Amino acid sequence: MSERVSAGTRFHLVLPAAGSGQRMSADRPKQYLEIAGRTLLQHTLERLGAMDCFSSIVLVLAPDDPWWPDIESQLASALQKKILVVDGGAERCDSVRSGLLALQAKAGSNDFVLVHDVVRPCVRQSDVRLLMDALSDEVAGGLLATPLRDTLKRADDAGRVAMTVDRARLWCAATPQMFRYHILRQALEKVSVENRKVTDEAEAVEALGYQVKLVQGRADNIKITYPDDLPLAALILGAMD
Numbered sequence: 525m526s527e528r529v530s531a532g533t534r535f536h537l538v539l540p541a542a543g544s545g546q547r548m549s550a551d552r553p554k555q556y557l558e559i560a561g562r563t564l565l566q567h568t569l570e571r572l573g574a575m576d577c578f579s580s581i582v583l584v585l586a587p588d589d590p591w592w593p594d595i596e597s598q599l600a601s602a603l604q605k606k607i608l609v610v611d612g613g614a615e616r617c618d619s620v621r622s623g624l625l626a627l628q629a630k631a632g633s634n635d636f637v638l639v640h641d642v643v644r645p646c647v648r649q650s651d652v653r654l655l656m657d658a659l660s661d662e663v664a665g666g667l668l669a670t671p672l673r674d675t676l677k678r679a680d681d682a683g684r685v686a687m688t689v690d691r692a693r694l695w696c697a698a699t700p701q702m703f704r705y706h707i708l709r710q711a712l713e714k715v716s717v718e719n720r721k722v723t724d725e726a727e728a729v730e731a732l733g734y735q736v737k738l739v740q741g742r743a744d745n746i747k748i749t750y751p752d753d754l755p756l757a758a759l760i761l762g763a764m765d
């Protein structure tokens with residue numbers, strides 16, 4: 525990693541996993557669906573938890589999540605000890621805010637926080653390092669993203685093409701997203717006070733007027749959203765192991 529990160533700057537990981545995953549139409553939240561005998565949550569936790577760069581790992585779960593105790597008991601004890609579990613909120617941004625609050629006593633204001641959706645189990649450690657290295661000099665931070673591959677159509681109410689959107693300079697936002705602790709806290713507090721919904725951290729930070737850097741990551745860092753994402757993730761994970 526770059527030496528430009530000033531001595532003493534630390535990295536903390538926040539993993540929002542408090543969603544219900546309704547679009548998946550499964551009998552459990554999607555983070556508890558399995559690929560090759562391990563839940564998505566385990567795949568993500570074990571890969572990122574194996575990196576020695578994180579000073580803290582905060583896992584944000586739904587209050588009274590009934591699936592976690594069994595999963596926790598299957599984790600290596602060193603990893604179990606490193607994870608701080610906190611309750612999430614109604615929206616993803618509420619869950620991340622709760623994770624940040626839990627870091628209050630641990631994180632310096634200029635420390636970086638990486639927020640990663642646990643339902644992106646195919647994230648590579650190399651992409652995480654790439655992100656950390658690319659953002660070390662940034663005032664606020666940035667995110668992994670991929671340039672849009674497909675031609676983009678905007679639909680009208682009847683489901684017909686209203687227009688073709690120029691894809692030049694369009695990117696798909698992924699995670700981890702990495703920001704200075706004090707900036708992300710401030711950004712998400714503002715979102716909460718204004719009762720706005722944002723679907724990623726970057727949007728909240730952008731709204732404060734900061735520049736947010738895009739770092740090109742791998743396109744196979746997919747988010748599990750619909751049932752047919754699972755077999756694709758299984759293929760990607762199979763090729764990684």
Ligand code: C5P
Nearest residue numbers: 540541542543613614615616619642643
């Ligand atoms: O629903 P979506 O795919 O956008 O969720 C992305 C991530 O945010 C998931 O890991 C999900 O568990 C988490 N989430 C959360 N709290 C919520 C909603 C979603 O932690 N209220």
